[in-house]
Amino acid sequence: MQGGPSDPPEFDHPTEKCGVVGASLADRDAALPTYYALYALQHRGQESAGIVSHDGFQQHQHVGMGLVGDAFDEDDIDALHGPAAIGHVRYPTAGSVDESCAQPFSVSFKGGALGLSHNGNLVNADELRDELAGSGHAFTSDGDTEVIAHDLARNLLDADIVDAVEATMGRIHGSYSLTIMHDDTVLGVRDPRGNRPLVIGKLDDGYIIASESAAIDTVGGEVVRDVRPGELVVLHEDGGGFDSHQLVDVDNTAHCFFEYVYFARPDSVIDEELVYEVRRELGRQLWQEAGVDSDVVMPVPDSGRAFASGYAEQAQQEGESVDFAEGLMKNRYVGRTFIMPTQEARERAVRLKLNPIKSTVEGKSVTIIDDSIVRGTTSSQLVDLVREAGAEEVHVRIGAPPIQAPCYFGIDMATRDELIAADRTADDIAAEVGADSLSYLSLDAVTAAIGKSRADLCAGCVTGEYPYEVDGEATDRPVQRPDVDSVADD
Ligand code: SF4
Structure with missing residues (x-):
């Protein structure tokens, strides 16, 4: 485990970097519902939060x-003030923890006022920044959100908002779910492969767009539908509806499978699938693929809970005599700001955070269920904890395939060198973390549980083949990359 002041709330998990919101209401300020929606998206980013409104x-x-x-x-x-607002929660990349990087990004220019919230990551941001800087745009951050904002501002000088967004979508390449505010018009855009989620909701007096449906539930709204990959949604300024513009079509989407496995709230519905049910199904499949006889099945809280209940349910349905128990108790008051400068302190932090219930594990064979292993050090500490509490056997089952490659699309995963599964088999990893056995779920099972075709999912961090063209990496599909130079000559 790599510790430090930026440790995510769940140790040794990939970290989502952002959540976005946009709202347009009839005749009240949109800031308060935006604020509550951001609260509901707190799991997607804890480093900074912001709202931009327009009156x-x-x-x-x-x-x-x-x-x-x-x-x-x-x-x-x-x-x-104002009936239009966009909001953002952010978990930044290392080294950029300050307010200058917090979003929404906002800028005033000849064509009006622009605000932008971004979830995802562009893979051609550097090229675009160089090109825009070469034509006189001054940048205040090294983030890709500002690149999108400048490009859009430039296009807005001689086009309406729909054409301007379309032109920018033709130039930016990578993963993006955006909420945009141009003067008092709020828009939502999802990249053509729909890598990150974005949902439209209806309130009594307006409309709201958010990264997850749980945010819409929180403000008392009703989910209308997902923003479609490649679609621009423009909310009416009077809160009375929205217009849809399908600006880019591609043959296959690339939804991030990790949204279902870990990032999204279990009570969210993403692309018409309830995340909690997907996780329970992953647990059932995990039993079918890699079930192991044991006395007790228990989750790593909170991430493994739905997986473990599905796993135990399937085992019991098949006649296995196994208990489902909460054998690890979590101290909810150990925050992510806890500073862990040394390895010893980081190991202590796991013990501060999780404590086994002795009577649940003593003298038993135990299966611990979680959704993923990134670096693996937390897993060995968990196995140690459970053994020290008296477990006779400790098996580990993971409800997703091994993470073997980095993510380039807005998820803080780790470098290849840090990933425990990059160059080890499951048996090697079991030996390294001290487990009696360790198994992962196959990508086929994940695909089946999500209910989408493999060709419509991103699994780059598992396969090392990415749905967007990334320098130095393989791709698993044909990519039409925007030709930045030719557009610059327009
Ligand atoms: S590489 Fe992995 S974490 Fe990144 S978008 Fe693809 S599936 Fe999600």
Whole structure:
């Protein structure tokens, strides 16, 4: 486990970097529902939070570091006037933990005021930044969101918002779910492969767009549908509806399978699948593919819970005598800001965070279920904890395939060198973490549980073949890459 002040709330898991919101209401300020929606998306980013609103005349902005509840107080929300707003929660890349990188990104220019919230990662941001800088655009951050904003601002000088977004979509390459505010018009865009989620919801007096349906539930809205891959949705300024523009079509999508496995809230529905049910199904399949006789099945809290219940249910249905138990208790008050400068302190942190219930494991054979292993050090500490509490056998089952390659699309995974599965078999990993056995779920089973075709999912971190063209990496499908130079000559 790599520890440090930026440790994610669940140790040794990939980390989602952002959540986005946009709202357009009839005749009340949109900041408060946006704030509550950001609360619901807190799991997608804990480093900073921000809202930009528009009152029909001017933009108002507040961004702050930390959790949503810390980044805003009541006065901050009251000062965000206007029935249009976009919001963002962020987990930044290493080294950029300050307010200059917090989103939404906002800029005023000849064509009006623009605000942008981005979830995802562009793979051609450097090229575009160089080209835009060469034509006079001044950048204040090294992030790809500012690249999108500048490109859009440039296009808006001589096109309407729909044509401007279409032109920008033709130039940016990679993963993006965006909420955009141009003056008081709120828009939502999903990249042509639909890598990150984006959902439209209806409120009594308007519409809202958010990364996950749980945010729409939280503000009392009703989910209308997902934003389609390649679609631009423009919310009406009077809160009365939205227009849809299908700007780019591709043969296959590339939905991130890890949204279902780990990132999204279990109560969210993504691309028409309830995440909790997908996770339970992954657990059932895990039993069928890699079930092992044991006395007790228990989840790593909270990430392994739905998997473990599906696994135990399937085992019991097949006549296995196995108990499902919460054998590891989590201390909810150990936050991610806990600083762990040394390996010893990091190991102590796992013990501060999780404690086994002795009576559940003593003298038993135990199967621990989780959704993923990234670096593997937490797994060995968990196995040690359970053995020290008296377990006779400890098996580990993982409800996803081994992570063998990095993610380039907005997920903080790890480098290849750090990934325990990059060059080891499951048996090697079992030996390394001290488990009696360890198995993963196959990619075929994951695909079946999600209910989509393999060709419509991204599994780059498992296969090392990516759905977008990434320098130095293989791709698993034909990619039409935008030709930046020819567009620059327009
Ligand atoms: S590489 Fe992995 S984590 Fe990244 S988008 Fe693809 S499936 Fe998701």
